[in-house]
Amino acid sequence: MNNTILEVHNLQFKRGNREILNIDHFALHERETIALIGPNGAGKSTLLQVMALLLKPTRGTVEFRGVPATHQNALAIRRRMAVVFQEPLLLNATVYENVATGLKLRGVPQGEIKKRVDRWLELLGIAHLAGRRSHQLSGGEAQRVSLARAFALEPDVLFLDEPFSALDFPTRLSMLNELDRLLKDTEIAAIFVTHDFSEVPYLTDRVAVLKDGRLVKTGTFEEIFKVKPRRENYITSLYRVFESDAAG
Numbered sequence: 001m002n003n004t005i006l007e008v009h010n011l012q013f014k015r016g017n018r019e020i021l022n023i024d025h026f027a028l029h030e031r032e033t034i035a036l037i038g039p040n041g042a043g044k045s046t047l048l049q050v051m052a053l054l055l056k057p058t059r060g061t062v063e064f065r066g067v068p069a070t071h072q073n074a075l076a077i078r079r080r081m082a083v084v085f086q087e088p089l090l091l092n093a094t095v096y097e098n099v100a101t102g103l104k105l106r107g108v109p110q111g112e113i114k115k116r117v118d119r120w121l122e123l124l125g126i127a128h129l130a131g132r133r134s135h136q137l138s139g140g141e142a143q144r145v146s147l148a149r150a151f152a153l154e155p156d157v158l159f160l161d162e163p164f165s166a167l168d169f170p171t172r173l174s175m176l177n178e179l180d181r182l183l184k185d186t187e188i189a190a191i192f193v194t195h196d197f198s199e200v201p202y203l204t205d206r207v208a209v210l211k212d213g214r215l216v217k218t219g220t221f222e223e224i225f226k227v228k229p230r231r232e233n234y235i236t237s238l239y240r241v242f243e244s245d246a247a248g
């Protein structure tokens, strides 16, 4: 496929002497959603942060639309990306200001900022919270703000690091469905990190399995799990994906 938006080559990431990641090649394509899964400590968050240019690899390259990231172009590339973390990390300000701030920093004109913020607060069902300060929000509301902030940036790539793991089950389910719809509508490419297999069928064109810092499998949901993706809880049947280390 030549519609690659983000790609890593010959990647190694070390903390001190300890190798955390060692990945020959991994690519995200335009409009694609990849679920990055693996056990605790496999290196999922680290890989996400390396791909989002928040951590510098010890060796190897991250390419954005075929251009290797360097010290000189990293900021410009990062402005084409947005990250949503497990903790919403909101500013101590109103919901509106939280969504608007990134746009101000990017020099988006005032009128356009208002249009975009209003649109995304509406789409995420939090328009009524625009004037509410961040510390007065529930966990689910705060994560909606965090998603609105990311989508309002109109990124080319969205990184999601276990964004819903702190939410209760019904909230998580509705957020997964909404996020799936928003990604389809906007055609933003995304990497979604989760260690909860029940989330995988919601946001997946392909699945990448990371174990001990290595990519042990990539493929469609069916190729990886040998079952059709259905939006229900697969927890027990899906553990077999970790039984083999064969790359694929």
Ligand SMILES: Nc1ncnc2c1ncn2[C@@H]1O[C@H](COP(=O)(O)OP(=O)(O)OP(=O)(O)O)[C@@H](O)[C@H]1O
Residues within 6 Å of the ligand: 015, 020, 038, 039, 040, 041, 042, 043, 044, 045, 046, 047, 195
């Ligand atoms: N700041 C840090 N300093 C030292 N080691 C770290 C740091 N952050 C992560 N690690 C180590 O790097 C390895 C990979 O961590 P990472 O958070 O990327 O894994 P993960 O797959 O996202 O795990 P989880 O599912 O538990 O979130 C782990 O062994 C972890 O202990």
